[in-house]
Amino acid sequence: MAASGRARSMSGTIPSMETAHEELKDNTVIVVLGASGDLAKKKTYPALFNLYKDGLLPKDVHVVGYARTKMDDAEYHKRITSYIKGTEDPETAKKLEEFKGLASYISGGYEDAPSFQNLNNHIEKIESSYEDKERNRLFYLALPPSVFIPVAQHLKEECYSKGGKNRIIIEKPFGKDLESSRQLLGALKRYWSENETFRIDHYLGKEMVKNLLVLRFANVALSAGWDKNSISNVQITFKEPFGTEGRGGYFDEFGIIRDVLQNHLLQVLSILTMERPVSFSAEDIRDEKVKVLRAIPPIERNDTLLGQYVAANGKPGYLDDDTVPHNSVCPTFAATTLWIHNPRWEGVPFILKAGKALNEAKVEIRIQYKDVTQGIFKDISRNELVIRIQPSEAVYLKLNTKLPGLNMRAVTTEMDLTYKRRFADAKIHEAYESLILDALKGDHSNFVRDDELDVAWKIFTPILHWIDGKNGPSPKPVPYPYGSRGPKELDAFIAKYGYVRTETGYAWPVTHVSSL
Template sequence: MAFSSPKCPSSWFALPPSPGPRSRRVAAASPSPSCPPLPRRFFSEKIPSQSPRNRHWNVVSMHEEEPGSEFEDLWALACPSLKILDAWLALIKSVIIHISRPKTPGHKAATVPVSPEKEIDLKKVENGVSSAISAEEHRDLAILNTSKKDSTVSITVVGASGDLAKKKIFPALFALYYEDCLPEHFTIFGYARSKMTDAELRNMVSRTLTCRIDKRENCSEKMEQFLSRCFYHSGQYGSEENFAELDKELNEHEAGRLSNRLFYLSIPPNIFIDVAKCASKSASSANGWTRVIVEKPFGRDSESSAALTRGLKQYLVEDQIFRIDHYLGKELVENLSILRFSNLVFEPLWSRQYIRNVQLIFSEDFGTEGRGGYFDNYGIIRDIMQNHLLQILALFAMETPVSLDAEDIRNEKVKVLRSMRPLQLENVVIGQYKSHTKGGITYPAYTDDKTVPKDSLTPTFAAAALFIDNARWDGVPFLMKAGKALHTRRAEIRVQFRHVPGNLYKRSFGTDLDRATNELVIRVQPDEAIYLKINNKIPGLGMRLDRSNLNLHYAARYSKEIPDAYERLLLDAIEGERRLFIRSDELDAAWALFTPLLKELEEKKIAPELYPYGSRGPVGAHYLASKYNVRWGDLSSEH
């Protein structure tokens, strides 16, 4: 039986006596100098046990009183054993860390000198163990116990000259610095093939930094402080020698502190493995953690994704790989599980008994705009549906996790993905935008992009119906829709509930019962909001019904600006929080759903349905929805 007390350190445990009756008494009632005094709060009322090994430990109640000699004796016996237990626990923890750290060839971990007085001598253990904790084990324990003031974080942005780094990563890091979310000691290095000085990098980065967090405060001083911590190293992505040079520069800035290193791979996926190899062998931390963030796309299909994962795992373990999907860092996506699991009004309704269909909608009001060369290799299904929308679907549909631990949440997401039917061609519509003139302005077709082949069949629009074959969601269609060059920009989740059985007021809605359907809308972007459509009476004489919104509009409710998704995800990676990152088995399950469809589209060379630039998309998407007696919620006059 264990107990704790405000007067007793939490690391001390009350242990039951050894098996068998006590054969000796403690000579001195007072505790040893190395033990804390016996706490006043202790077990005072007991029921004798039939078993001698549990004698004195069947507790009825607990209250404060002066310790008796029997408990002083017991405490004096237990205290040395507890010290031994603490030593063993420290040893076990260090061994676990040592085993889990990847042993990469060619990069020997440096050892931390350990003074004799810090070495835990296990010769004092009563059962005669004569070994001692090694210096390397002390190094691992030091990682756990070192305070933040004694450690530093080095962030290397690989591909620092690219658009993603300039527009998203560096601004997100500055926002974290502005909000005092970064550690006291940190350094940021840009790494790319381009020749550039530190000053040139800072000048490039400064043009993308903004003071959007607090417009009333002049943040130029903060900006200068941030830029002073930014440095640049030029090198080839596959050169271990260049990464060894980077390692030397990182060591200089780390100044002997315990170093933690984060590499953000803002580069094409075909060089992920080369960079992971060089970083692991030549620039990983010798005495702290090393983590690597990789950007989508994670392959083009199941085979290429699995090959990429195998390649990365030659040099990294799974816990070091942070696969980022920035949609998981968006405020409303993170709020999804809170909305469901912490509001009693929603959780009982979250099933096929009450939900008629779920719609996941992504639309952009612009085309590829000269960047079609990259997009043409992937298309809208790989670019948006297989990752962003599918991740949101998994979060929406998963069962209640055991806890908020990252592994528990990701386990439930994997279960959902494995319960889904692979997509069939008859449940998919693809489209491609064509040229259109509106208001005297002519908008180009997708194939008018000079970086896109004229005969390209790559879809810029796709709609799909997916199904989850489990008890909660059996028969409920999950409709996905994603497209470029549409009439509006939005990303949202729409939950349409079933009709009210025997609705007394259905005559007031005419023959269109869909007008009487409750709908929950979670608008991810823009203008983040959550609103619930309900039926109500219009004030006045007579019985006229209306559908109104119970609306939580974030901009109106909260004055604080919502952080960018990259800010949240970068902070999570630094802190080792993996809940919003994608695990390898989760990635495998996601690709298994889409790979057969993608292969069929490419092998049969299925032509996409054309739709005008700025329209609502191809007509085929409406037929797909009507096939399951569904209307797209974003196309109604109410929105």
């Protein structure tokens, strides 16, 4: 009993985040628009099923798929369950059959009112079985941005529940630059209020990104050195081991900066660097994120390195993709350095790096501390705090310690919190599961607010216009081989911002989690 009590006393409770809306607990129809697309079948429907399996969706929930594609229920059910895992388990298979029973489909266009009137009739037929008068609707737009505005308009005019709560989830990209983003925001606000709108960036739903709030503000040992006095530089890295592989047409329109840096990595940066919020309420958190983003000036050209992968290791180059324009200068790799002009971070470079067709899959934050005071130590490695967002979630701190033995020799090692070992029995929910649940609860904490999006585009728009050739010729990205670490110029690029690579042969032993 004593041990049990001691364990309880050592755990902390985080106050529930305040919500701007009431939770949708029952009488709810979830409409997935774009139900025939890749995003819906790979992410949205698996997330909805896992929430259903865990009993986290509203009571008597129904899921309605909507898209242009004409298909019967059998084809629809086959498509939406094709990426659901664990169906060999009898209990999961049973739940899947139940899920199919509450999932229906209707086809229609995205720009004509009669199609949405037909959708509304379908929803009302489902709602007729609800005993209570309240009718709640959650609309998930798994759609390209080109149809956001007409869909949002028709949903409001033809499918808006008059007797319940309505919410709309919108996927990125939210525009292509500051001007287009403002046009999109303005058009959407004519139909949907900010409280009803949930702009989803799935990185905000990842376990390790949400953990940043606790790591930063619940640990004096870390927060005491979380500033320019102790930290030399910070890198936030996103690496994919595959290229566009036939999907280059879409990618070429946006590029790696719009695809990853301006949203995913900037969101991570804002949580990593913001000041302590006064509470865990959604608006208090987002207020602090906006404050720190406003302290970041637009990115300079000389703080940018652009790359494009070429054929190597038996893999085709970006320009070998038939869907890519033959003379495209679209970057598939980018490293940009941001500066935060406030008392905490003045002078600390924040290097955001993202690329396709690299040597591994990895997303991590690497905080490198300044050199130890010289004197009794010489050429000793710097401390580094590394937060591995995916895969193999972990937090580890690189330290110098005495090598056991008779000699006084320092060696680099780590204090390692690898989630698969420490929390072996814990289930880490997928980001989309977490965010859909937040939208059902009405919690905006992990969604992008309108002014936050506006500031983010201000930071990146000048460099994007340069890349797009709007202010002269477009820069030509440097080539890098498929399967490499990126452009050969990368090491010199990050070195000029003070990053010192460990030369002792140290490597974090990530391979030890692969068998777990």
